[in-house]
Structures are given as structure tokens and as C-alpha cells.
Amino acid sequence: MENKNALTAQEVADILKIAKNTVYELIKRGEINSYKVGRKVRFTMDDVEEYIARSKNIQPTPQASFTLSDKEGHHPHNFFNTTEFYGKSFVICGQDIMLDVLSNYVEQHPHGGPALRAYIGSYSSLTALYQGSIQVASAHLWDGDTGQYNVPYVRRLLPGIPAVIIHLTYRMQGLYVAKGNPRNIKNWNDFKRTDISMINREKGAGSRVLLDEHLRLLGIYGSSIKGYQRESQSHITVASTVARGGADVAVGHEKIAKQVDGIDFIPLQKERYELVVKKEDMHIPQIQAILEILRSKEFKEEFNHIGGYDTSEMGNIVAET
Structure with missing residues (x-):
């Protein structure tokens, strides 16, 4: 009798927000555990959680070890110090699925280009931007003294660096x-x-x-x-x-x-979930493409039916520090 808590390949694909075929590729490469019930491949939630934990490869320090991923979820580059990678590739940092979709749009935009993803949290994301390891950080950091999101942290973690904060979504x-x-x-x-x-x-x-x-x-x-x-x-x-x-x-x-x-x-x-870029980088084609994409009806409609996102102010420039 099959375990009622077993997950199918499609359910795993839905959780990871990847194609079903990519799940089978992960099995072939030994990157995710699975088992068979007859001819059917099944997974446990522990298998999925272990894969997520391994694939993120997070070290929450200024010289974090990033896992950079392409749009199919593969991880072609692992860097212990990504500073030397800065300027050679465009990296969007953060953990929400919205950023995966955004990176795909940037790659397909006529004025965009390749966009890799680094999966780390808000604080380390801003630190990576300060270190020059990435070009776009994401943040949802609340300051209890001011009641503000992100602006106080951008000022503290990017001292002396003019930055632009772009609204992504409310959650x-x-x-x-x-x-x-x-x-x-x-x-x-x-x-x-x-x-x-x-x-x-x-x-x-x-x-x-x-x-x-x-x-x-x-x-x-x-x-x-x-x-x-x-x-x-x-x-x-x-x-x-x-x-x-x-x-x-x-x-x-x-x-x-x-x-x-x-x-x-x-x-x-x-909460406010927002993107942070250095002001001097605003001319970069991928960042200009991001602004156009966020303000487009097509991109907003990608998330209006999902639930959990409020895109009413998406693409607005919130502050310049």
C-alpha cells in the first residue's frame, strides 16, 4: 500500500517551481533521493527538504559561498569568493520564486541578457551587494524602531554607496x-x-x-x-x-x-519585498530591462492569480539613499 504522504514527480516540480523533466534529471544526477512503488517514482518531503538545503549551499557571512543557478535550476558555478566574478555575469540575489521568473524574463528581454541566481537571505544579500559580488539584492527587512522596511538596512549595510530601492511586491x-x-x-x-x-x-x-x-x-x-x-x-x-x-x-x-x-x-x-541596486549600475542593460519588466502588465499577470502577492506598486522606485 502506497504511503499517503508520498509525493509524485509533478508535486515535487510544483514545490521547487521547476519542470517535471528537471525532477527526473535531478534523480539521474543523484541530486535528489527517491524511491519506487512498482514503476512509479515517489519522494518524501524529507527528500525535497534535503535537496533544497544542499542546493542553496549558504554560508551567511560577507564572503558567502553562493550557489549560482541558471534558469533551469542547474548550478553551473560555485564560488567561495564571488567578488572576482563581478562584472563577468549578472546576478540576482534572493529566495522568492518571483526572482526566478524575473531572471527568465531578463534573459528573454531584447535589451537584457544572461541572469544568474544566488539563493541567500536578505541580510547576506545586501552584504553581497556591498562586497560587489552581485548586481541586484532583494530584501524584506523590518526595522522595529522606525516601522520601515529595507531603507534603514540599506543605509547601514551599504555605507557611502548611493543605492536605489525598487518595489517588487507586498507579502x-x-x-x-x-x-x-x-x-x-x-x-x-x-x-x-x-x-x-x-x-x-x-x-x-x-x-x-x-x-x-x-x-x-x-x-x-x-x-x-x-x-x-x-x-x-x-x-x-x-x-x-x-x-x-x-x-x-x-x-x-x-x-x-x-x-x-x-x-x-x-x-x-x-511586508515590503524590494530590490536594491547601486545607483551607479542603473545604466546596466539588465537593470533597465528589470524596470521595464516589473512595470509591464504581462509580468504582473504572472502573479496575480497565484495568491500571496500584491503587485499594485511593482516597479516603483521607493527611495534613493
Whole structure:
């Protein structure tokens, strides 16, 4: 009898946002684990999570080890120091599927060109931009003192570098809890409780910064929360951990809650997800192409039917620092 929690190749493709044929290529290359039920190939969620963790190859330091990916999800370049790569290729940094679609559009744009992807969190993304390792950073970093997204962090992490912040989308951030919310978790104050456990995102991720800022404002030390030191590098992993009872709560955005069975989502805060580029790079063809693409009806319609995205201000220049 087949495991009811088994995933098909198509379901894995949907989770990873890649073509079904690419899933079979990953199996052939030994990059993702699978098993067979008769002639049918099946996967577990652990197989998918392990693949995501390996493929990101994240080192959250200024000299991060990036995994740069082409539009098919292959990883042709691994750099321990990508500074020397700067100027030879165009790199968009961030973890949302919207950026994968954007890179495809940039490659197909008449004034664009090849666009590689680096999968790291917001804080490290801005640091990589400062180091000259990438050309486009993405960020959703909330500052608890000002109530602003991204601008305070861009000023701190890119000192002396004029930058332009371009709005990408609004997303809803909140809490993942088990279906039916058996622990009756409601808001940030519940992190004071001693009867719940959590799973965290890695340091520098926007969701981690959001949590830490709220904990700071509430006077809660992370060390007092069971599971706070347990980190994961993907929204899917933290959500699925909650779904299977490995933790009571995690912080993430709404879109992932629609992709993982067995969890409910508690909306808490609307966030701004934005792109950051150096002002001196605004003339680069790929960046000009990005502005045109973000402001196009065609690109916005790609996401209007998905849910979890508000594209009403997409392409607007938010600030120049």
C-alpha cells in the first residue's frame, strides 16, 4: 500500500517551481533521493527538504559561498569568493520564486541578457551587494524602531554607496501553526510561553529579522524560547516541520502556507519585498530591462492569480539613499 504522504514527480516540480523533466534529471544526477512503488517514482518531503538545503549551499557571512543557478535550476558555478566574478555575469540575489521568473524574463528581454541566481537571505544579500559580488539584492527587512522596511538596512549595510530601492511586491508575514491551531497561538506575545516550541530561519533571513525585532520590542530573549536555535534555510522546511509536529510554530509568509498541507497561517504583518541596486549600475542593460519588466502588465499577470502577492506598486522606485 502506497504511503499517503508520498509525493509524485509533478508535486515535487510544483514545490521547487521547476519542470517535471528537471525532477527526473535531478534523480539521474543523484541530486535528489527517491524511491519506487512498482514503476512509479515517489519522494518524501524529507527528500525535497534535503535537496533544497544542499542546493542553496549558504554560508551567511560577507564572503558567502553562493550557489549560482541558471534558469533551469542547474548550478553551473560555485564560488567561495564571488567578488572576482563581478562584472563577468549578472546576478540576482534572493529566495522568492518571483526572482526566478524575473531572471527568465531578463534573459528573454531584447535589451537584457544572461541572469544568474544566488539563493541567500536578505541580510547576506545586501552584504553581497556591498562586497560587489552581485548586481541586484532583494530584501524584506523590518526595522522595529522606525516601522520601515529595507531603507534603514540599506543605509547601514551599504555605507557611502548611493543605492536605489525598487518595489517588487507586498507579502503577508505571519505564523505557521498546526492545522486547527491546537496550541491556540495568536501573535508575537505567545513566544513568551514555555509550553511551545519553534523552528527558526537562518540569521539574516527577513523572517528571522522580523521575529527578532518583535522579540526585542517585547523584551523577550531568543535563548528563552524552545527551538529558537534550531535553524532552517527555507520557508517550506519550517512550514513542513510544523505540519508534521516537529515544532509548534514558525515565522514565514502566506504563499508557502498554501503549498504545505497540515498547517494554518496566522497573518500578522504586511511586508515590503524590494530590490536594491547601486545607483551607479542603473545604466546596466539588465537593470533597465528589470524596470521595464516589473512595470509591464504581462509580468504582473504572472502573479496575480497565484495568491500571496500584491503587485499594485511593482516597479516603483521607493527611495534613493
